[in-house]
Every structure is written in C-alpha cells, then in structure tokens.
Amino acid sequence: xxxxxxxxxxxxxxxxxxxxxxxxxxxxxxxxxxxxxxxxxxxxxxxxxxxxxxxxxxxxxxxxxxxxxxxxxxxxxxxxxxxxxxxxxxxxxxxxxxxxxxxxxxxxxxxxxxxxxxxxxxxxxxxxxxxxxxxxxxxxxxxxxxxxxxxxxxxxxxxxxxxxxxxxxxxxxxxxxxxxxxxxxxxxxxxxxxxxxxxxxxxxxxxxxxxxxxxxxxxxxxxxxxxxxxxxxxxxxxxxxxxxxxxxxxxxxxxxxxxxxxxxxxxxxxxxxxxxxxxxxxxxxxxxxxxxxxxxxxxxxxxxxxxxxxxxxxxxxxxxxxxxxxxxxxxxxxx
Numbered sequence: 001x002x003x004x005x006x007x008x009x010x011x012x013x014x015x016x017x018x019x020x021x022x023x024x025x026x027x028x029x030x031x032x033x034x035x036x037x038x039x040x041x042x043x044x045x046x047x048x049x050x051x052x053x054x055x056x057x058x059x060x061x062x063x064x065x066x067x068x069x070x071x072x073x074x075x076x077x078x079x080x081x082x083x084x085x086x087x088x089x090x091x092x093x094x095x096x097x098x099x100x101x102x103x104x105x106x107x108x109x110x111x112x113x114x115x116x117x118x119x120x121x122x123x124x125x126x127x128x129x130x131x132x133x134x135x136x137x138x139x140x141x142x143x144x145x146x147x148x149x150x151x152x153x154x155x156x157x158x159x160x161x162x163x164x165x166x167x168x169x170x171x172x173x174x175x176x177x178x179x180x181x182x183x184x185x186x187x188x189x190x191x192x193x194x195x196x197x198x199x200x201x202x203x204x205x206x207x208x209x210x211x212x213x214x215x216x217x218x219x220x221x222x223x224x225x226x227x228x229x230x231x232x233x234x235x236x237x238x239x240x241x242x243x244x245x246x247x248x249x250x251x252x253x254x255x256x257x258x259x260x261x262x263x264x265x266x267x268x269x270x271x272x273x274x275x276x277x278x279x280x281x282x283x284x285x286x287x288x289x290x291x292x293x294x295x296x297x298x299x300x301x302x303x304x305x306x307x308x309x310x311x312x313x314x315x316x317x318x319x320x321x322x323x324x325x326x327x328x329x330x331x332x333x334x335x
Contacts, residue, residue, distance in 0.1 A: 005319035021224020054190020056128020073133035081105035099296035102145025106281035126268030135183040233303035245308035249278035280305035
C-alpha cells in the first residue's frame with residue numbers, strides 16, 4: 001500500500017477530528033457534544049449527499065452500468081448476512097449471530113461520505129449514482145437478519161421469535177427508517193431539481209457544498225468520542241468477534257473489488273462500492289434489532305461495528321481499499 005495514501009487519509013480534517021474524539025476519551029477529558037447536535041449533523045450529511053447524488057444521477061442517467069451496479073449492491077446487502085451468520089454461529093447463539101450478521105450486511109453512511117471526501121481530496125472522479133446504492137443497501141440486511149432468526153428459532157423453542165415478529169413494523173423500520181427515507185427523498189429531490197429547475201441546484205450549493213466538510217468533521221469528532229466509549233464493551237465480546245470485525249470487512253471489500261472489475265467500474269466508483277460492501281451499520285440495523293430481537297446483546301453488534309469496524313475503515317480501510325483498486329483496476333476504464 002502506498003504510504004502517501006495513508007498519510008493523505010490520516011491528515012484529512014475529518015479523520016483528524018475523529019482521532020481527537022478518541023483521544024479525548026482516552027485522556028478522560030470532559031469534551032462532549034450536546035445530544036441534539038450529532039443527530040442534526042447526521043441528518044444534514046444524509047440530506048446533502050442525497051441531494052448531490054440526485055443531481056449527479058440526472059447527469060449520468062440510468063444506463064445499464066448504473067442499474068447493474070445498484071443491483072449488485074443490493075444483492076451484496078442480502079448475501080453478506082448469510083455467510084456472516086455461518087461464521088458467527090460457530091461462536092454465538094442464533095439471535096446474536098443474526099443480529100451481528102445483519103449489521104455487517106448493511107452500510108455506514110458516514111464511512112461512505114468519508115470515502116467520498118477522500119476521493120475529492122485525491123482528485124479522483126466518481127459518480128453520484130453510488131448514493132442510490134447506499135440508500136438501497138440498508139433494508140435488505142435487516143430483512144435477511146430477521147429471516148435468519150425466524151428460520152432458526154424453532155431449533156430453540158417452538159413458536160419462538162419467528163412466530164412473534166411484527167412484520168409490518170419490521171418492514172416499516174427497514175424501508176422507512178429516517179436514514180433511508182431522507183437519503184431516498186433527498187436523492188429524488190436532487191434529481192427533480194436538476195431536471196426541471198437547474199437554478200435550484202446552484203441555490204443549494206452553499207448548503208450542500210461549502211458547509212459539508214465542516215459538518216462532517218464535527219460529526220466525526222462526536223463519532224470518535226462514541227467509538228472510544230464503546231471499546232470497553234469489546235472486552236465481553238472476546239477476540240473472536242474483534243477478529244471478525246476486522247477480517248469480514250476485508251473479505252467483503254475483496255468481493256466488492258471483484259464485482260467492481262466485473263461491472264467495469266472506474267476507480268472512484270470501485271472504491272465507493274468496496275466501502276459499501278466493507279462497512280457496517282451502527283444506527284439503522286441496531287435500532288431494528290433492538291425492536292425485533294430483544295434477546296440479542298446490543299453490546300455485541302454495536303461495539304463491533306462502531307468500536308472496531310468503523311474506525312478501522314475510516315483510518316486504515318479507505319486508503320487500503322484505494323491501493324487495491326489502483327493495483328487491480330486499470331486507469332483505462334476511467335471515463
């Protein structure tokens with residue numbers, strides 16, 4: 001891996017602010033972000049990236065490669081929980097294995113946004129339609145995770161969770177949770193504005209452009225604090241889950257690289273596709289698992305995704321995946 005890629009990522013403002021948040025916890029500082037602000041910045045980031053993705057989608061159109069890439073992303077979101085479950089059930093019961101597997105089948109929007117920032121700083125072009133893949137990869141993993149619980153619950157007791165899942169609430173949470181709704185809604189709004197009112201795109205630029213990286217830095221400062229606070233939960237998880245939280249993203253990224261080559265994606269899109277495959281949800285999926293699989297231990301699926309996989313991808317994963325892209329995807333495929 002090129003040393004320059006690592007330094008470039010480590011010295012970017014968002015990553016440095018993430019590190020500052022971790023340090024604040026380790027030195028027992030009283031630094032904290034007031035509770036409403038992280039939620040506000042999270043919503044802002046989703047709105048901005050969704051809107052910009054819709055604008056770019058209007059420019060690129062829904063060609064064969066766009067549709068194939070989005071379809072491949074959705075398939076990965078459904079497949080990752082299946083083989084993750086087979087690995088995890090060697091160490092955990094069905095409920096915990098399914099909850100963690102669903103977490104790794106879904107995505108981290110902030111990791112995706114950080115990877116986009118990395119591409120912008122590196123002056124590597126990428127397409128906005130990848131945001132559509134981001135929006136559509138959240139729900140399948142939740143559904144597959146709950147199906148795994150339903151299909152295996154009879155092994156523990158008849159009429160267990162499988163018979164008591166409120167599927168209406170589950171589907172509502174999977175497809176209409178705040179992050180999915182805001183991403184898709186913003187994507188559609190950006191598409192409509194770019195198509196019928198191009199002046200509106202220019203009007204939104206100060207909000208979705210210049211403010212974006214400052215908001216991302218502020219949000220990652222808070223994520224650094226939260227991630228460091230979760231490290232203590234990993235003691236009860238054990239080395240098996242910690243190893244899984246590092247090795248599974250690497251494996252998923254490798255699968256994503258193979259798919260990117262097969263799809264003929266340019267380097268920027270390939271990196272984003274790999275990041276989508278390698279990231280893990282620490283917001284939407286945990287919320288769904290808490291609601292529908294209450295006996296699964298939240299400290300397992302939240303601490304592994306937020307305490308290990310998220311910082312690994314932010315600090316090490318993104319430059320590592322970019323090095324893999326540059327090694328195996330030739331520049332000739334760039335537009």
